[in-house]
Amino acid sequence: MTTDKKLPIVYDKAYNIGFFGIEKLHPFDTAKYGKIVKHLNKTLGIKTNQFHAPYAISNEELLKVHSEHYLNSLNNKETIAGVAEMGILTKLPLKMLQNKLLFPIRLATGGTLVAGSLAVEHGWAINLSGGYHHAKENNGEGFCFFADINLLIETLREENKIKSAMIVDLDAHQGNGHESIHGEDSLVYIFDMYNQHIYPREFQLKKYIDYDIPLNHKISDETYLKLLKEHLPKAIETSKPDIMIYAAGTDIYEHDPLGNLKISKQGIIERDSIVFSLALQNDIPIVMLLSGGYHKDSGPIIGESIEKLINMIDE
Numbered sequence: 189m190t191t192d193k194k195l196p197i198v199y200d201k202a203y204n205i206g207f208f209g210i211e212k213l214h215p216f217d218t219a220k221y222g223k224i225v226k227h228l229n230k231t232l233g234i235k236t237n238q239f240h241a242p243y244a245i246s247n248e249e250l251l252k253v254h255s256e257h258y259l260n261s262l263n264n265k266e267t268i269a270g271v272a273e274m275g276i277l278t279k280l281p282l283k284m285l286q287n288k289l290l291f292p293i294r295l296a297t298g299g300t301l302v303a304g305s306l307a308v309e310h311g312w313a314i315n316l317s318g319g320y321h322h323a324k325e326n327n328g329e330g331f332c333f334f335a336d337i338n339l340l341i342e343t344l345r346e347e348n349k350i351k352s353a354m355i356v357d358l359d360a361h362q363g364n365g366h367e368s369i370h371g372e373d374s375l376v377y378i379f380d381m382y383n384q385h386i387y388p389r390e391f392q393l394k395k396y397i398d399y400d401i402p403l404n405h406k407i408s409d410e411t412y413l414k415l416l417k418e419h420l421p422k423a424i425e426t427s428k429p430d431i432m433i434y435a436a437g438t439d440i441y442e443h444d445p446l447g448n449l450k451i452s453k454q455g456i457i458e459r460d461s462i463v464f465s466l467a468l469q470n471d472i473p474i475v476m477l478l479s480g481g482y483h484k485d486s487g488p489i490i491g492e493s494i495e496k497l498i499n500m501i502d503e
């Protein structure tokens with residue numbers, strides 16, 4: 189790895205959310221993103237100045253996918269606590285919630301847009317956060333405040349960089365947010381593979397999934413990877429998208445407290461490599477977003493996976 193070359197990876201240390209022991213209130217790892225960076229530094233010698241910086245998304249941009257009413261409601265502690273699913277947050281000052289919680293998420297949402305442009309230019313890009321696939325036009329939920337996936341599609345279209353897009357959602361949870369926003373858009377193809385027995389169980393949105401692979405609890409590496417290898421190439425062949433937006437949630441991990449699947453670390457690394465290989469082989473730009481992943485191993489697993497992806501692309 190050459191030392192100062194910029195990589196199409198977007199990161200800011202402010203992605204890491206941490207205040208007042210918030211990590212004890214919600215099963216997420218506040219240092220997850222930093223752990224990925226640490227791994228890439230240790231194994232490939234990548235320095236932080238090789239990453240691209242995100243910017244904080246404005247409400248004006250967010251209006252492309254969200255209602256004004258919803259964005260205004262984020263000036264209200266109850267709404268913020270509701271989206272984050274942590275009632276206790278209403279006890280904290282609004283300014284603090286906006287600075288310590290919403291600001292990092294605004295940065296990560298801007299980071300998805302930066303990664304989208306980089307992917308169009310370089311063929312691939314990774315935002316070391318984002319992938320908020322539960323956010324809808326009029327509300328956030330499941331810790332997803334802003335629909336960055338849908339916003340990226342709308343923005344790239346406005347810039348005439350793409351017409352069609354494919355969302356490859358391999359987070360353990362169903363992507364009900366992007367399904368509700370772009371479900372009726374015939375140029376947005378949705379491939380969703382998720383545990384059908386856990387949140388959000390929004391089955392009325394299943395009709396918007398173009399390629400639907402509902403999974404059962406505790407699925408193994410072997411079955412999971414076989415399904416992916418069999419179906420994703422078919423979905424790409426059918427949709428031939430201008431860009432692939434990959435929600436690479438690591439909550440499919442066997443020890444994740446929320447996903448209830450049984451995929452090993454090696455299984456996750458192989459999954460990411462299958463998705464990237466297919467995008468590269470088909471000459472489709474790919475943007476990887478991290479989505480869910482609530483175990484302390486998530487950061488190191490993603491770090492190792494990205495290390496492998498960079499080596500694969502470099503070859």
Ligand SMILES: [Zn+2]
Nearest residue numbers: 359360361480
């Ligand atoms: Zn998830």
